[in-house]
Amino acid sequence: MLDSFERYSSGESQGPMKNINRRESPRVEIQLRCHVTSPAVWGRSAIYTENISRSGMLVAWRGDGGSLPIPAMGQIMTIEVELPVHHGFGQKCLHCQGTVTRASDTGEGYPLVALRVNYMEFRSFHDRLRAMEVLEPVASSWMA
Numbered sequence: 418m419l420d421s422f423e424r425y426s427s428g429e430s431q432g433p434m435k436n437i438n439r440r441e442s443p444r445v446e447i448q449l450r451c452h453v454t455s456p457a458v459w460g461r462s463a464i465y466t467e468n469i470s471r472s473g474m475l476v477a478w479r480g481d482g483g484s485l486p487i488p489a490m491g492q493i494m495t496i497e498v499e500l501p502v503h504h505g506f507g508q509k510c511l512h513c514q515g516t517v518t519r520a521s522d523t524g525e526g527y528p529l530v531a532l533r534v535n536y537m538e539f540r541s542f543h544d545r546l547r548a549m550e551v552l553e554p555v556a557s558s559w560m561a
Contacts, residue, residue: 442471451476451498453485466498472534474498474515479527487528492517494532499542510542 450463462480469475476496478485488494498511515532522528 442473444468444470444473448477449498449500451496453494453496455492455494455496467529469498469511470534471537473518474513474532474534476530476532477523477527478520478530487520488517488530490517490520493535496532497540497542500539508542509539511537512540513537 446468447466449466449469451466452463462485464480464485465477467475467477474496478487493514493516496513496515498513500509500511502508513532513534514536515534517530518533519531520528521531
């Protein structure tokens with residue numbers, strides 16, 4: 418063991434370095450409609466996930482109705498991700514609070530926004546969306 422440490426500390430090469438996946442959780446490639454419910458970047462348009470995991474989310478920042486303001490690095494956001502309807506339970510969503518870690522241009526006219534998920538839970542979708550629609554005019558007036 419000491420021999421390995423000595424080789425490492427002396428800088429001797431052990432061959433080409435392998436790419437290491439540093440992700441904490443497995444990622445699922447899935448396109449789901451979602452809604453930003455943070456007052457600072459409130460938009461009426463839905464956006465779409467590119468992939469999601471327990472610890473992060475990549476979102477295609479393009480709306481149904483045009484361009485959306487791009488969030489700042491480090492900004493905390495709340496996103497409601499629509500889940501497919503299950504007739505036994507009604508429509509649910511993933512309520513996620515996350516921090517923007519990256520925004521990169523795709524070359525296709527919209528950026529990809531990466532979020533580190535701080536908090537995630539299942540909620541009833543329609544109840545949450547209706548409550549946010551009621552609050553939107555008030556929040557928009559604060560941000561003006």
